[in-house]
Amino acid sequence: MLTAEENETLCRVEGDxxxxxxxxxxxxxxxxxxxxxxxDGKPVRLTLFGENLVAFRDSDGRLGVLGEMCPHRKASLAFGRNENCGLRCLYHGWKFDVEGNVVDMPSEPKESGFAERVKHKSYPAREAGGFVWVYMGPADAMPEFEPPPWAPTPEAHAAIVRIQLPCNWAQIMEGQIDSAHSSSLHSSDMRPARGEATALDTHWVRPSTDKNPRIQVQVTNYGMRYAAIRRPIMNAATQDYVRITTFVAPFTALIPPNATYNVASVIVPRDDTSSYFHFIAWHESREAISTAAWRKFCVAEVGVDLDENFRPMKRHAWNDYLQDRALMKTGDSFTGIPGIPNQDIAMWESMGAIADRTSERLGASDIAVIQFRRIMLDAVARHSSGAAPIGLEAPHLPQAKLRSYQGVVPKTENWRILGASEEEAVYLGGMEEEEDEKAMSQAALA
Structure with missing residues (x-):
């Protein structure tokens, strides 16, 4: 468990x-x-870290992310006209380009030069992997933009579910790196079967009935990799079923894939008590599943389950997410809640807007969750002391080189490099050598 102060540090993201x-x-x-x-389409309201923004694509296709409120009289630019390479406020006609420059100020005399003296808040934006990315830090500290893990090649295809949720980012991320819960919460959707792990239209299958995984963690300078090791259905005496999750701080968890597609989740804080959750199915060279099919599988279709702003329309805490206890009695559904994300959401939201971690009773299956908290609290402390942000320190591994893994392997296999790209394997191998040298030094001193 954490102290109240540690929990505040982990969860709070607004302001300073x-x-x-x-x-x-x-x-x-x-x-x-x-x-x-x-x-020149409709501007989109967006809140990040408690800051209200508006995003738009101009006539030339350039991306703009500006402060939502016009600097003149603070009317919302979300109502503005997106036209002729700029966003025009409806109130007095002030018009801004994607960099926040005032390109027209009809309410003021041109000879005053007022327009040249006004600069609206704007943030750099890029596009990759199905997302619009924004940099909101100091300009002199802006890192080079690089493709995310789910866009390692130009041919990669990602199908993405997005849901706006009324709870803090950390409890969602902890759910994504908690392998143990899948054997219970998602047992109707992740079913045991002989053969390889794969994805069917109605559910996933995997080669284990073991609900008590052994958790082993390898901390990295970008986050961590951890293995959930289970008994496989076949050859359990000589083999292990290994699922490796990779946490790429601060937003991404690479979830163990199946034979059909890779899986990732991205959690972005909207403010202290709400978040944007993304669930991604991707393949590096083709469309493994369409966006429409992925959202249907997840029971997260826009216009059916979610509104146009990706907010749940049907299932909420106040109606118990339309939980069907008749299906629970017949054994057709363990939870009575359809869709893997919806099952998770019911758990995350039930913890409250910010989970109380001061009175938890954690066990061996929570090792990865405990390590996640330590990693992020340490990252904050080091950054506050002047160190480089986590994931941007040397040696830096491009995110597109990072992977997760699942498979049945001999018990003698070194899980720490399973599924790793060539570059990642070199880095992880170097870490093992450092750990071995440290262990030998400690043994010599003893």
Missing amino acids: APMGQLMRRHWVPALLSEQLAEP
């Missing part, structure tokens, strides 16, 4: 909160490209 300041030093996956698909 250290966690939010750390996150602002990274490129933030702020919204989906599909939300700004049309040049």
